[in-house]
Amino acid sequence: xxxxxxxxxxxxxxxxLVVFYLSLNRSSNYDTENLVGIKLSKIKxxxxxxxxxxxxxxxxxxxxxxxxxxxxxxxxxRIEHPLLMQLSKEANLKIxxxxxxxxxxxxxxxxxxxxxxxHYLAKDDQGKQSIGFGxxxxxxxxxxxxxxVVIKKFIGPLNLEDFDEIKKITNSL
Amino acid sequence: xxxxxxxxxxxxxxxxxxxxxxxxxxxLKTSNNLIFRKIYKLSLFxxxxxxICFFTLISAYLISDFSLINVYQNSHSLKPxxxxxxxxxxxxxxxxxxxxxxxxxxxxxxxxxNNKHPKNxxxxxxxxxxxxxxxxLFFILFNSNPFxxxxxxxxxxxxxxxILQDPALAIHPPLLYLGFVGSSIYFSAAMASMISNYxxxxxAQSIKSWVLISWVFQxxxxxxxxxxxxxxxxxxxxxxxxxxxxxxxxxxxxxxxxLHSLLVLEKRKAFYFWTIILCLLTFTLSVTGTFLVRSGILxxxxxxxxxxxxGIYILIFLSIMISASVYLLFAKYKPERxxxxxxxxxxxxxxxxxxxxxxxxxxxxxxxxxxxxxxxLKSKISVxxxxxxxxxxxxxxxxxxxxxxxxxxxxxxxxxxxxxxLLAILIGALIINFLIFYLxxxxxxxxxxxxxxxxxxxxxSLIDLFKKTETNFPRILSHLSFGFLIFFIGLNHNFxxxxxxxxxxGETKIIDNYKFVxxxxxxxxxxxxxxxxxKLQVNNMMTNEERILNPEIRIYENPQTLTYEASIxxxxxxxxxxxxSNIDRxxxxxxxxxxxxxxxxxxxxxxxxxxxxxxSFFRNEKNN
Numbered sequence: 001x002x003x004x005x006x007x008x009x010x011x012x013x014x015x016x017l018v019v020f021y022l023s024l025n026r027s028s029n030y031d032t033e034n035l036v037g038i039k040l041s042k043i044k045x046x047x048x049x050x051x052x053x054x055x056x057x058x059x060x061x062x063x064x065x066x067x068x069x070x071x072x073x074x075x076x077x078r079i080e081h082p083l084l085m086q087l088s089k090e091a092n093l094k095i096x097x098x099x100x101x102x103x104x105x106x107x108x109x110x111x112x113x114x115x116x117x118x119h120y121l122a123k124d125d126q127g128k129q130s131i132g133f134g135x136x137x138x139x140x141x142x143x144x145x146x147x148x149v150v151i152k153k154f155i156g157p158l159n160l161e162d163f164d165e166i167k168k169i170t171n172s173l
Numbered sequence: 174x175x176x177x178x179x180x181x182x183x184x185x186x187x188x189x190x191x192x193x194x195x196x197x198x199x200x201l202k203t204s205n206n207l208i209f210r211k212i213y214k215l216s217l218f219x220x221x222x223x224x225i226c227f228f229t230l231i232s233a234y235l236i237s238d239f240s241l242i243n244v245y246q247n248s249h250s251l252k253p254x255x256x257x258x259x260x261x262x263x264x265x266x267x268x269x270x271x272x273x274x275x276x277x278x279x280x281x282x283x284x285x286x287n288n289k290h291p292k293n294x295x296x297x298x299x300x301x302x303x304x305x306x307x308x309x310l311f312f313i314l315f316n317s318n319p320f321x322x323x324x325x326x327x328x329x330x331x332x333x334x335x336i337l338q339d340p341a342l343a344i345h346p347p348l349l350y351l352g353f354v355g356s357s358i359y360f361s362a363a364m365a366s367m368i369s370n371y372x373x374x375x376x377a378q379s380i381k382s383w384v385l386i387s388w389v390f391q392x393x394x395x396x397x398x399x400x401x402x403x404x405x406x407x408x409x410x411x412x413x414x415x416x417x418x419x420x421x422x423x424x425x426x427x428x429x430x431x432l433h434s435l436l437v438l439e440k441r442k443a444f445y446f447w448t449i450i451l452c453l454l455t456f457t458l459s460v461t462g463t464f465l466v467r468s469g470i471l472x473x474x475x476x477x478x479x480x481x482x483x484g485i486y487i488l489i490f491l492s493i494m495i496s497a498s499v500y501l502l503f504a505k506y507k508p509e510r511x512x513x514x515x516x517x518x519x520x521x522x523x524x525x526x527x528x529x530x531x532x533x534x535x536x537x538x539x540x541x542x543x544x545x546x547x548x549x550l551k552s553k554i555s556v557x558x559x560x561x562x563x564x565x566x567x568x569x570x571x572x573x574x575x576x577x578x579x580x581x582x583x584x585x586x587x588x589x590x591x592x593x594x595l596l597a598i599l600i601g602a603l604i605i606n607f608l609i610f611y612l613x614x615x616x617x618x619x620x621x622x623x624x625x626x627x628x629x630x631x632x633x634s635l636i637d638l639f640k641k642t643e644t645n646f647p648r649i650l651s652h653l654s655f656g657f658l659i660f661f662i663g664l665n666h667n668f669x670x671x672x673x674x675x676x677x678x679g680e681t682k683i684i685d686n687y688k689f690v691x692x693x694x695x696x697x698x699x700x701x702x703x704x705x706x707x708k709l710q711v712n713n714m715m716t717n718e719e720r721i722l723n724p725e726i727r728i729y730e731n732p733q734t735l736t737y738e739a740s741i742x743x744x745x746x747x748x749x750x751x752x753x754s755n756i757d758r759x760x761x762x763x764x765x766x767x768x769x770x771x772x773x774x775x776x777x778x779x780x781x782x783x784x785x786x787x788x789s790f791f792r793n794e795k796n797n
Contacts, residue, residue: 006503009499010499013499017488017491019544019545019549020464020491023470023544023547024485024488
């Protein structure tokens with residue numbers, strides 16, 4: 001009996017120390033990089049204009065789709081916007097914009113003033129759909145291929161490096 | 174230059190520790206009960222040199238010597254002098270140096286003040302404490318050296334984090350560390366006690382004062398931390414069950430349990446091994462807390478960087494500490510045969526310990542669970558206030574009743590002769606509770622239970638205060654203050670009012686009984702930041718009270734940071750708390766307004782609680 005207690009206590013401490021050790025090598029920040037390589041087989045986003053939904057059906061004909069989460073109230077979204085405008089001209093790439101927790105009028109004004117790069121425009125009023133994509137701040141963009149596998153995640157506004165990378169990937173076809 | 178002095182002193186301290194251990198080991202072999210004078214001298218020299226080492230770092234901050242990475246990263250030549258000094262321990266490396274200082278000074282003080290106790294016990298304590306010191310000095314020297322240099326020397330520092338520029342926060346780490354690290358000495362003493370078979374009453378007496386000191390500082394440290402969160406962070410509360418707050422609370426529970434079990438060990442020679450376990454547990458939890466905070470595996474306001482190599486080092490240290498203490502405990506453990514009546518003071522103390530262990534386990538589970546799920550299942554979760562509130566609060570109600578009844582029980586065998594009095598107190602508590610809730614019109618079963626039980630404790634402590642037979646004033650004061658603390662927290666929690674809305678300049682908003690007007694916005698240039706100061710007029714239309722609150726948005730340059738300074742007006746009855754934050758690209762400001770009753774009494778009760786501990790310390794010193 002005494003032995004069992006000793007073993008239990010020792011195992012308990014070893015367990016805690018091992019867990020501490022394991023967690024040391026993990027980033028404590030909420031991170032969704034593990035999304036890369038995962039297949040998004042159940043995309044369902046409400047259309048911005050109508051009551052319809054965008055699903056995998058709508059996207060399967062695209063070679064590459066960039067899902068971009070944005071809002072009119074988000075300043076960094078304005079910074080990346082010109083890059084999105086240029087990307088929208090890429091042949092192998094379609095852009096799906098998800099308007100995040102925004103007011104419809106403000107969002108429309110934003111697109112009228114700065115241009116509309118989105119081939120598909122969806123909305124997420126509550127921010128709940130975006131959780132499924134591992135979004136925790138905007139802007140964020142997810143590049144997926146024909147098979148809906150996530151190739152790359154971009155956290156924060158797209159910069160020139162990201163821009164070149166996206167072009168390189170989509171032009172490699 | 175300063176870097177060389179600092180490094181030299183750190184190495185010198187390692188050497189001194191080794192010498193102390195070597196000499197103590199030799200001294201153990203002698204047959205008389207005298208400790209070599211050399212050991213005293215070495216120990217004094219060690220304390221002095223580590224203090225000089227710390228002053229070296231402080232002077233580097235004072236003269237803004239940016240050739241030290243630590244100063245470069247955490248200071249700025251324009252910082253006010255007070256914050257230059259407090260910046261010394263406001264960062265990882267500096268705070269570890271503070272750790273080493275407290276370890277060293279406590280080691281010296283324990284050696285000189287416990288001269289009535291046998292030589293072997295004191296020497297073993299000294300050896301173990303110095304092993305801890307060496308461990309920490311190595312950590313400082315090879316991983317977190319505050320004296321590391323940078324070349325070329327930068328012209329200007331990167332500045333102290335502005336949320337750390339607060340007087341409460343300047344004294345928060347030293348206070349908390351005195352508690353945290355102070356517990357090292359009874360960790361060492363407990364180990365020494367097992368090795369040298371020095372136990373029961375004399376052992377209890379040798380550590381009691383140290384437990385009290387660390388308990389008082391731990392309590393004050395937690396208090397000041399929560400004052401900082403309330404006034405500076407602008408979260409509108411004083412306790413958030415943030416993992417790092419929890420890390421400071423865990424050793425506090427263990428210490429509080431230890432404080433009580435020592436009474437039994439002293440009076441009745443019972444619970445020896447349990448007391449030893451609590452001694453070991455307290456310091457282990459302190460180091461675990463340091464590990465959690467410093468390794469950056471917790472996400473919290475306290476973690477500014479994530480550096481696994483620091484974590485590895487503390488983890489190795491922790492593992493050695495735990496294995497050594499568990500091994501020794503297994504080797505020395507003998508079941509105790511004490512007859513303890515189920516109705517006696519001993520049992521009540523034991524009940525206190527059960528409650529403390531319950532709180533400790535609950536808070537530990539809530540703190541570690543997210544780490545476990547993340548490491549093992551790779552899922553991110555966080556445990557929030559609802560978990561702690563629903564598990565802990567109902568139990569507190571029962572705990573308070575025991576706190577009122579327990580101290581009146583007699584040692585060995587108790588008889589409740591004052592049942593009528595207890596009943597009268599209970600009825601009194603019920604009536605006051607009824608009046609409070611009837612007049613203020615709010616109802617929740619849990620709040621009522623908390624208020625009733627805290628009133629029960631308050632009234633019975635007050636009665637004790639006027640009894641001629643009862644002489645333990647410090648105990649009464651601490652229990653009374655704890656009763657008040659819970660009472661005020663209960664009322665504050667229940668009757669707080671919170672409003673959240675957006676307002677632009679010149680606009681008026683009416684919510685329930687309150688009218689808010691944003692009268693003016695003023696831009697102010699201060700030495701190290703710019704401030705936008707709002708002038709908000711708040712009218713309570715029921716009572717016709719009118720007040721002006723001036724929340725600030727501060728823009729700091731180095732590093733560029735925005736902070737929101739709450740405007741808080743405190744009086745004896747309630748606090749008015751208002752924060753203002755800008756909304757991106759909008760002329761509106763987000764306003765959070767809170768009316769929090771009796772806030773100041775929460776601080777006062779906690780100060781009285783630790784004051785009780787302080788008095789108990791002096792009483793204990795006088796009696797021995």
